[in-house]
Amino acid sequence: MSRATAHAHPNIALVKYWGKRDLALNLPAVPSLSLTLARFETETTVTWGTTEDRFLFNGEAADPTTAAKIAQFLSLVDPARPPCNVDTANNFPSAAGLASSSSGFAALALAAVAASGQEWSKEQLSVLARRGSGSACRSLWGGFVEWKLGKRADGADSCGTPIAPSHWDVRMVVGVVSSKKKPTPSSAGMESTRLTSPYFPAWVETAAADVELGRKAVLDRDLAALGEVMESSTLKMHATMWTGRPTLNYWLPGTLGCLDAVQALRKAGIGAWATMDAGPNVKVLCLPEDSERVAIALAPWVERTDILAPGGDATVEQH
Numbered sequence: 001m002s003r004a005t006a007h008a009h010p011n012i013a014l015v016k017y018w019g020k021r022d023l024a025l026n027l028p029a030v031p032s033l034s035l036t037l038a039r040f041e042t043e044t045t046v047t048w049g050t051t052e053d054r055f056l057f058n059g060e061a062a063d064p065t066t067a068a069k070i071a072q073f074l075s076l077v078d079p080a081r082p083p084c085n086v087d088t089a090n091n092f093p094s095a096a097g098l099a100s101s102s103s104g105f106a107a108l109a110l111a112a113v114a115a116s117g118q119e120w121s122k123e124q125l126s127v128l129a130r131r132g133s134g135s136a137c138r139s140l141w142g143g144f145v146e147w148k149l150g151k152r153a154d155g156a157d158s159c160g161t162p163i164a165p166s167h168w169d170v171r172m173v174v175g176v177v178s179s180k181k182k183p184t185p186s187s188a189g190m191e192s193t194r195l196t197s198p199y200f201p202a203w204v205e206t207a208a209a210d211v212e213l214g215r216k217a218v219l220d221r222d223l224a225a226l227g228e229v230m231e232s233s234t235l236k237m238h239a240t241m242w243t244g245r246p247t248l249n250y251w252l253p254g255t256l257g258c259l260d261a262v263q264a265l266r267k268a269g270i271g272a273w274a275t276m277d278a279g280p281n282v283k284v285l286c287l288p289e290d291s292e293r294v295a296i297a298l299a300p301w302v303e304r305t306d307i308l309a310p311g312g313d314a315t316v317e318q319h
């Protein structure tokens with residue numbers, strides 16, 4: 001029996017991932033770019049070689065769907081694996097568009113491979129994390145990370161890669177409009193959008209150029225350029241969701257309230273740009289000195305705000 005514990009932070013996409021070109025391997029239709037966040041994290045302990053599979057999620061037995069997904073994921077680490085225990089917990093709301101699956105599968109990949117006694121490169125771990133959840137491949141690294149589209153049919157080159165050696169000290173102000181579980185899981189929403197939105201081809205066509213703009217903005221530390229491409233990618237993604245059949249809308253009235261507040265801040269000369277994922281919550285990119293003011297502007301529309309700095313790499317220790 002051997003045991004390892006991993007810690008990973010969630011990431012928020014600045015240029016978004018939405019749509020898959022291969023469902024089984026979880027290969028994306030578009031490249032993407034993200035920021036890993038500090039403070040919010042998943043802690044996962046894997047015990048390799050127990051008497052039966054037992055999976056705990058935030059202290060309770062995982063539901064059957066999650067348990068099946070974890071069991072399958074562990075078998076990717078070793079198809080002849082022994083029974084395992086997994087104990088995973090988040091210090092932030094799960095399944096509310098706050099990217100809990102990104103830190104979840106990054107931590108599970110790291111802990112499972114270490115507990116199994118194997119040594120994999122970070123790229124291999126990122127490819128594994130991607131199989132659990134696409135966005136998880138970006139959470140192996142801190143700061144700004146690109147998820148390459150890749151060319152290979154087996155997906156071995158579709159993984160995260162850090163794009164800036166040192167962090168640029170920006171802030172994400174996370175406004176929790178609702179912490180309820182989202183009604184449509186991302187995978188189902190992506191597939192229905194891909195199959196039915198007439199805007200999906202345009203979404204795919206413009207994604208690489210958006211990642212280019214985003215990468216350049218990060219390297220130049222140009223917040224306005226990064227904020228503009230982030231908002232544009234966000235609105236294009238939601239436009240493809242809305243125009244699918246059936247339509248898919250993750251926003252709530254509070255989401256629009258936050259967007260209005262961000263536009264008012266910009267009119268007042270504050271550099272603030274908004275992004276939303278598969279949920280109603282709004283994350284606002286800004287500089288550290290503006291973050292309190294952004295949080296105050298969001299307050300009428302949200303349950304809570306968190307001001308988050310860029311986070312570091314995922315880590316693991318064997319014990």
Ligand code: 2P0
Binds near residue numbers: 012013101133134190
């Ligand atoms: C992203 N999202 O780039 C996009 C933007 C939500 C909107 O990745 O199906 O949990 O497991 O690959 O990664 C959320 O979806 O989806 C997501 P799967 P994932 O962050």
